[in-house]
Amino acid sequence: MSHSQTLTLGLALASAIALLARRHGALTVSGAIAAAAIGALAMAAGWSWGVLLIAYFVSSTVLSRFRAAEKATRTDGRVEKAGPRDAMQVLANGGVYAMAAVGLWVRPDALWQALAAGALAASAADTWATEVGTLAGHAPRSILDGSPVAVGTSGGVSPAGLLAGLGAAGFIATVAWLVRWPGVTSVAALIGGVSGCLLDSLLGASVQARRWCATCRTFTEQRIHRCGASTELSGGISWLDNDVVNAISTIGGALFGATAASYL
Secondary structure, eight states: OOHHHHHHHHHHHHHHHHHHHHHTTSBOHHHHHHHHHHHHHHHHTOHHHHHHHHHHHHHHHHHHHTTHHHHHHHHTTOSSOOSSBOHHHHHHHHHHHHHHHHHHHHSOOHHHHHHHHHHHHHHHHHHHHHHHHHTOSSOOEETTTOOBOOTTOTTEEOHHHHHHHHHHHHHHHHHHHHTTOOHHHHHHHHHHHHHHHHHHHHHHHHTSOEEEETTTTEEESOSBOTTSOBOEEEESOTTOOHHHHHHHHHHHHHHHHHHHHHTO
């Protein structure tokens, strides 16, 4: 089968999955389009790439929807984006994986799979840590100085969240092993997942944009708070929002994981 035929088949399958996710409220319209494109590139690289991506997406979606109303109440308007994922969120989390799939077409090498596994594990670890940590019974603490922070604050960590992140990295590593990717990719997933998740928290606590709603007198990531008022920058870099942090962390997870794998 030619690359064009494989890509066409991959696009058809990915589009069907993205449409299903859209109908179930997991993706916005733009998110579904981005997911279809990423899925097509992944599946065109081989069925195992599609299986790994689907395993990541399904597990992350199930966790995101679990007790969603309770999590929305606990974060109390602090999270920048809640609900279905849009195109920027999908690209931030899956863009590196898709680029690694393209790299495999151009020059077949196990290094591309290590990069992909590290990137996907970093994204999964961040998602699992956030979703589980939000429901934890105790307040999270800043990864920088250990001070208590409000639930939903970027850079806040908890034992439950950290364990969930480790579990996500292990999950991606296991799926990579089950689809018979080279053994070093499982190592890349473990190291990339954990390091990417920690990098996300460090960036979130230090340089990610933090905003203040004077009307509600509360910190938030939202430019327009849920009350309708415009918020003011109170710390961090104005353009460095959660999507950018996720993208950087995913890239970091890919590089950390692949670097570790290259020594094995």
